[in-house]
Each structure stands twice: as structure tokens, then as C-alpha cells.
Amino acid sequence: MSYYRYHVFFCTHHREEGACCANHDAQALRDYAKEQVKQLKLTGPRKCRVNNAGCMDRCNKGPVLVVYPEGVWYTYKNKEDVDEIIHEHLQHGRVVERLKI
């Protein structure tokens, strides 16, 4: 089994020009996700980890996050989208098709 059951990476990279995840509140929404996961007691080995990452080169789909080991990529707009990914995918193992890219 993977060290983390769900290892989530938010691109929080900032580009000076063109599309980038940081232009879409990625850092604030990653921080929100990390706090929610902590409050739900989902954090830790065999459970979840939410990390910042550099540019994952899917800028035009941004903001993006990826959930490993599944390798499911999502885009999101706001806290409600993040909540849905946490509730559906991280708590119940169900892919959120409407946000999947």
C-alpha cells in the first residue's frame, strides 16, 4: 500500500505571463484543503497528505490538483469544489467526474 492512501498535490506555481494556477487562488484553496483534511482527521500515514507543488505543466486547465496514487486530475474554482473532492474522493473513494480533467 502507498505510504499515503491519498497524496494530493496542488499546483501553486506563479507565472509572470499567461495562464497559471496561482492566478486562480490556488494557494488559498490549497491551504483551505489542508485545514479541512486536518479538521476531518484524515491526515497521516495510510491516510491523506495535501501538498503544494511547482508547475505541473497543465496551466491551461488550471487551477489543477492531482490525487495519487490514482493519478486523477481535477480542476476547481472555489471552496465548494474543494469540499466536494475531499468528501467524495478522499473520504469515500469516489471520483468527482464533473471536476475531473
Add this chain to the structure above:
Amino acid sequence: MSYYRYHVFFCTHHREEGACCANHDAQALRDYAKEQVKQLKLTGPRKCRVNNAGCMDRCNKGPVLVVYPEGVWYTYKNKEDVDEIIHEHLQHGRVVERLKI
């Protein structure tokens, strides 16, 4: 298939106190890995991506990197270790047991 065949995350987080990956040249060695992967033309969709990541909470094993979707974790000390991971794992799909954690 995963968007990236191998998605590699180097912890490059810096902690003010205690063990941390940044104290072990993690940023320089991640930059080296990224450049090597580029020179070997391994970069791109269905191929490889090498990213920085925040603290992955395995500080005492650091410096660490993880290769997804396999979820194989490695520690490394120098460019030779990074070269071995690239050559064995990313080019030939073989886990480097001596560096695995």
C-alpha cells in the same frame, strides 16, 4: 494510464528547526534531476515530470522524493543517487532497492 508515466516530487521544504530535506541540498538536486530528465528527452505527457513539493512529512528519512503512480519513496545523497533513480526507475522501470525507504 496516468497523465505522467512517472511523476516525481522532491520535498524541498525548509524547516527552521530539526531535520528537513532542504538542509540536504534538495533544491539543487531536484534542479539537477529536472535538467537530466530534460536532456534525456524524458519530459512530457505519458513520460516524466519532476516537481518541487512542500513538506511531505518524512523529514527524518530526508531528503526524500516520491515517484507516482507507483508511490515508491527514495532517499538520496548526491547526483550519483539521482542519476541511478533516473536511469533505473524512470528509464527502465526498475525500483532502486538500496535507496528505497
